[in-house]
Amino acid sequence: MNLSIAHLGPPGNYSEQAALFYMDWLAKTTVENVILCPYPSIAQSIKAVAEGQAKLAVVPAENSIEGSVTMTMDAMWQLDNLQISLALVMPIIHVLISCATSLENIQTVYSHPQALAQCQRWLERFLPNVQTVATNSTTEALQSLEADLSAAAISSQRAAKLYHLPILARDINDSPENCTRFWVVSQNSNVESFLTSPTNASHTSLAFSVPANLPGVLAKTLQVFANLGINLSRIESRPTKRSLGEYLFFIDIEANIHQPLMQSALQELLNYTEILKIFGSYNVLPTDAI
Incomplete structure (x- = not known):
């Protein structure tokens, strides 16, 4: 059976690396052929699943240094019929x-x-x-580095090898414990045979908006879980x-x-x-366990 997986491109970035880890995990199942499909943005990767262009998407959700990836959160809220598998x-x-x-010659990163x-x-x-110039991915600027000796890019060692480019400095993230949680997103339960059975799942993710910006409205929703001893x-x-001032x-x-x-x-949450x-x-699967 064929399985298409959308991810942020171009090749060599961390989203593709996470997708490759996921492919290794899928190799233990009955999936016969997995196709990686790079997209220009995280939102487009998720949209590809929502529109049926890809069966799954592997997208970054949260980083241990910088917190949540807002583009992923917004796309998950705005698009319907998506689930985290x-x-x-x-x-x-x-x-x-x-x-x-040398570092002294670099003017743009x-x-x-x-x-x-x-890496701030x-x-x-x-x-x-x-x-510093923001790009859509950590690999977008790599192809132009050879033409600009005053430019540099923050990316991965794997990307440097793929693009045959030299590494000027290593391990430059601000914490040695830097890690990112990626979500495998599907449209519906049709791909559940490839995935961890939901009856054994350890985490649940959800999002909600409230009817009005009133005192205590968020506290009431959180108290639902506290009263039942459920940890967030x-x-x-x-x-x-x-x-302005309205939040989900x-x-x-x-x-x-x-x-x-x-x-x-x-059931109680629906009241608030x-x-x-x-x-x-x-x-949640650590990639070193694959």
């Missing part, structure tokens, strides 16, 4: 790639906004006067994009949606929310 946790080790002979932010302290220490591992607000909330829960307590919590989107239950 699995989470992959992958170590992220940034390197500085450049054809310059390119990379994805998340990567630039994850290193940049301030070793390249305090450079201009993440909560984050994002603007609704309707009006993303929550990760350490429980399976099929558990009776979770069913009770979700305007829109409730349940992204599903899934397991």
